[in-house]
Amino acid sequence: MIDTLEEFMRGDHTAKWLVEGVIAEGELTMLFGESGVGKSFASLDLALCVASGQPSLGRDVVQGPVVYLPSEGFDGFQARIQAWCANRGMTTGGIPFHMGAYELALNHPDDFNELESELNAIRPAPKLIVIDTLTGLTKGLDQNSAKDMAAFADTCKMLKLMTGAAVLVVHHSGHKDKGRSKGAVDFWAACDRVLGMTRVGRDGALAIKCAKSRNGAPFDDIHVRLQQYEPAAVLVEAEKVVKGETTVLTRGDRIFREVIGSKPIDEAKAKTAFNEKYGKSPGANRNAWSRAFDKAVSAGLIELDSDGLILPRTHTPQK
Numbered sequence: 001m002i003d004t005l006e007e008f009m010r011g012d013h014t015a016k017w018l019v020e021g022v023i024a025e026g027e028l029t030m031l032f033g034e035s036g037v038g039k040s041f042a043s044l045d046l047a048l049c050v051a052s053g054q055p056s057l058g059r060d061v062v063q064g065p066v067v068y069l070p071s072e073g074f075d076g077f078q079a080r081i082q083a084w085c086a087n088r089g090m091t092t093g094g095i096p097f098h099m100g101a102y103e104l105a106l107n108h109p110d111d112f113n114e115l116e117s118e119l120n121a122i123r124p125a126p127k128l129i130v131i132d133t134l135t136g137l138t139k140g141l142d143q144n145s146a147k148d149m150a151a152f153a154d155t156c157k158m159l160k161l162m163t164g165a166a167v168l169v170v171h172h173s174g175h176k177d178k179g180r181s182k183g184a185v186d187f188w189a190a191c192d193r194v195l196g197m198t199r200v201g202r203d204g205a206l207a208i209k210c211a212k213s214r215n216g217a218p219f220d221d222i223h224v225r226l227q228q229y230e231p232a233a234v235l236v237e238a239e240k241v242v243k244g245e246t247t248v249l250t251r252g253d254r255i256f257r258e259v260i261g262s263k264p265i266d267e268a269k270a271k272t273a274f275n276e277k278y279g280k281s282p283g284a285n286r287n288a289w290s291r292a293f294d295k296a297v298s299a300g301l302i303e304l305d306s307d308g309l310i311l312p313r314t315h316t317p318q319k
Helices: 005-010 039-052 074-088 109-120 146-163 186-190 251-260 267-278 282-298
Strands: 017-019 028-033 066-070 097-099 128-132 166-172 193-199 206-213 222-229 232-237 302-304 309-312
Touching: 017 039, 028 039, 028 146, 028 186, 039 066, 039 074, 039 097, 039 128, 039 166, 039 232, 066 074, 074 222, 074 232, 109 146, 128 146, 146 166, 146 186, 251 267, 251 282, 267 282, 267 309, 282 302
Parallel strands: 028 166, 028 193, 066 097, 066 128, 128 166
Antiparallel strands: 193 206, 206 222, 222 232, 302 309
C-alpha cells in the first residue's frame, strides 16, 4: 500500500517504548559484548522486567508476555531468575515469562516452524522475544557471510511479523574490534537499535551504550554492575565512572566529595567532617580518607595548597 504524503503524515510513526529509551515495541534490537561481560544478565533483567512490569535499571516498561530462548546454561538461568526475584521481593508465580528450554537452530526451517507453532499458542501474544545468543541458536551459519547474516535478520523479522513482538538478539563482539559485533555488518544494518555492553573500569564497572538508533535519539550510557545475590547475581545500577578514574565511586568517595563541596576547605576541617559521616573506627576512617583523597588527586579533581586548603579544580578564585 502506498500512501499520499498527507496520509503518511497523519499516521503515528513514533517509537512506542517497551523499555523506555532502550527497546521499542516491534523493533529488532541487538545487544553485543565480549564473552563474560554480563550480556545474559542484562538481557534477562530486561526480559523479566517487561514480563513483570517492574522498572528496568530505573526505566519504565510496558508489561507483557516474554519468550526467552537461551542456547545453554539452563541451570545457571534458573539460579539467576531466583536471584532476580529474591532481589525484587517477588516470586515467579504469575509472571508471563516463557523459557525455551530446548535446543533450536533458528536458521533451519523445521526448527523455526516448531517455534512458530509454540509462539502462536501463547496468549496474549509475546511483547518481547529474546534470542540468547545468535551463535548458540544457529547451526552452520557463516557469521562472516553477508548472505547468511542478512538471512538471519530476515528470520528475526519474520518473528516480529508473526507475533508483533520486539526481538532482542544477544551477540558477541568482534575478536579484534570490541566496539562492534562479530561477523558481517549486514545483521547490524538490519537492526533498528544496537546496544553495546563494555567494561569501563576495574571492580566490575560496566556500561550499556547505544551504538545505533534508527528511530529516535540514542540514550545516554547506562552504568551498571553485577551484584552478588544468592543463589547467583543481579544487574544493578551503578555510579558513573569519573573521567580519569579507574573504578566506580565507593561510599568513601561519595562522602569525601560531599564534604569537599565546590569551594576551598581546610583539610583538617574536611577530615573531621568526613570521619563523622563515615562513622567507622579511627583506623577505617583514616584509610577511607586516604583512598578517597588520593583518588581525587589522581583524577585531577582537587589540589592541596601550602596553607592546608583543599582546592576543588572546578573552583574559580575570587578577584
